Amino acid sequence: MDLLLPTEIVTHIFLSLPTVTSALSLASTCRSFHAIFHSSKRLLILQHSAKIEFGPLDDIVQLVTHNASQPAHFRRDVPLSDALIRQLVKAGHVARQWEDIYMYRKWKHDYVARRLLSTFERFKLRRAIYRLWLFDRAFHNIAHVRYARTRLEVVRERAALLHNYTTSELAEMLDVHAIIRDVVANDLCPSNGRLRRKYQARYPETAHQPLFSIHLNYPPTASRFIASDNQYHNSTLASSKYHAQQQRWQENSTHPAEFGLEGWGDDIGHYYVVEDMMKLDPEQILYLREHCPAKSQVEAYVAGMGMWFENNGETFSETLAFVIKQRGGEMEELKAAVEAEEVGVVVSD
């Protein structure tokens, strides 16, 4: 089919599309759309739909253009190009995945309060993801070894990046940081205690039998997920994500002995494991969560990061505390305000 529409109208249609994918699909529907899409307007059209789908684009630009030649807080402007659009879309997809995770973790216990995020809340969440990610890229790397983390000039450089953001934007980052920590502490590196509780909740009838004598290798069924945690049943998308998560332990760790091997310690030991792992960026954490169900796989991935990674906790939290103090605030108060939903990605009235 070929529609005879004025160029301005077709351009306008392209500029009203909500996603990059829909712009690409429309471009392939007919020759005149294709022609306009491939005209000089192309990058503009893609930028526009990427902005709606993944924005704020400026924060992704700061993330993907960062390299060690410049302090992270310097502003970087780059011309629009196909390569840049591809990078924006790639980072954008990572942030979108955190939108779903956020909703479940934010109201993990208070699931009556759970709801979909508004367009603006999703925008704030993505912005926080890009900014935390830039912090990771700039300061959680081989140039930032453990012994140098408290040196004043190093602290100041980290603080300079956070000083680019308002205190309420920092609260959004703190909010999202806590959600990421929840994923790291419970999904990537579950404590021994958590695995024990999971095991007992899943197989209550076997709790009093000698653990080594049970045969549990029957295949997982959908009904077991629903029965075990029915507050998740309302969204099919969510239940499929939850399902994938459950399978991390389901498939290869159904035997209690294996559950034991999958644990990352308890209390202080587990706390330090999580501190280390929080140096991973939002994309790496999603990757490990989806592709590395076994502890040994996560350990192998982290070993590949290099020696600097080990025993070297994340520095966002302490830098944030430093910045808040410089602004005359109190970190504990900010944390409490985020928990009370007075500030952060979601603010309740």
Ligand SMILES: *[C@@H]1O[C@H](CO)[C@@H](O)[C@H](O)[C@H]1NC(C)=O
């Ligand atoms: C590093 O970033 C600067 C500023 O954005 C840029 O001019 C330079 O080409 C980049 N260097 C590399 C190796 O990518």
Ligand SMILES: *[C@@H]1O[C@H](CO)[C@@H](O)[C@H](O)[C@H]1NC(C)=O
């Ligand atoms: C961050 O703040 C510095 C100093 O105030 C400013 O020069 C720079 O442009 C800001 N960077 C961004 C990305 O806004």
Ligand SMILES: *[C@@H]1O[C@H](CO)[C@@H](O)[C@H](O)[C@H]1NC(C)=O
């Ligand atoms: C879940 O779905 C059921 C039926 O579709 C509906 O009655 C109920 O209100 C929903 N619960 C929540 C918390 O949205």
Ligand SMILES: *[C@@H]1O[C@H](CO)[C@@H](O)[C@H](O)[C@H]1NC(C)=O
């Ligand atoms: C379970 O273990 C088998 C063999 O050890 C392995 O091939 C498979 O990929 C594992 N599955 C998961 C989900 O880890």
